[in-house]
Amino acid sequence: MSGYRLSKRSLKELDGVHPILAFAVMQAIAITKQDFMVFDGLRTPEEQAKLVAKGSSKTNNSCHLYGLAVDLVAFVDGKPSWEERYYAGIRAAMQEIISRYDLPIEWGYAKWGWDMPHWQITTLEGRDAREVYDIRKIRGR
Numbered sequence: 001m002s003g004y005r006l007s008k009r010s011l012k013e014l015d016g017v018h019p020i021l022a023f024a025v026m027q028a029i030a031i032t033k034q035d036f037m038v039f040d041g042l043r044t045p046e047e048q049a050k051l052v053a054k055g056s057s058k059t060n061n062s063c064h065l066y067g068l069a070v071d072l073v074a075f076v077d078g079k080p081s082w083e084e085r086y087y088a089g090i091r092a093a094m095q096e097i098i099s100r101y102d103l104p105i106e107w108g109y110a111k112w113g114w115d116m117p118h119w120q121i122t123t124l125e126g127r128d129a130r131e132v133y134d135i136r137k138i139r140g141r
């Protein structure tokens with residue numbers, strides 16, 4: 001056991017996130033050697049557009065809009081850190097859980113060569129996951 005727990009803020013960010021991804025995050029925090037927070041989960045199109053405008057994201061059709069992505073940011077000395085050296089521990093914990101339960105989750109950095117905090121479900125039932133799961137439709141808005 002890691003001794004780390006998700007904060008209330010992190011748990012709130014998991015609201016609307018696909019249960020497979022939320023499950024992986026909750027399992028990973030229990031075994032990780034590097035503390036982390038759920039910095040971002042579900043996003044509105046307005047939030048996404050702002051991130052694209054400032055260059056933090058490169059797409060307007062992000063998995064974050066559907067509840068299919070989370071950003072796990074290292075938590076160091078009481079605050080979030082994007083320093084790369086903290087991300088090996090988070091990655092190890094997520095990969096361990098993904099392998100253990102054979103979960104369809106991908107790491108942003110492995111996929112694109114950037115975006116270390118980003119984890120997403122790309123494919124479900126052999127299709128683009130965004131065609132299968134959209135929390136906005138599930139919630140009727």
Ligand SMILES: [Zn+2]
Nearest residue numbers: 069070071118
């Ligand atoms: Zn992300």
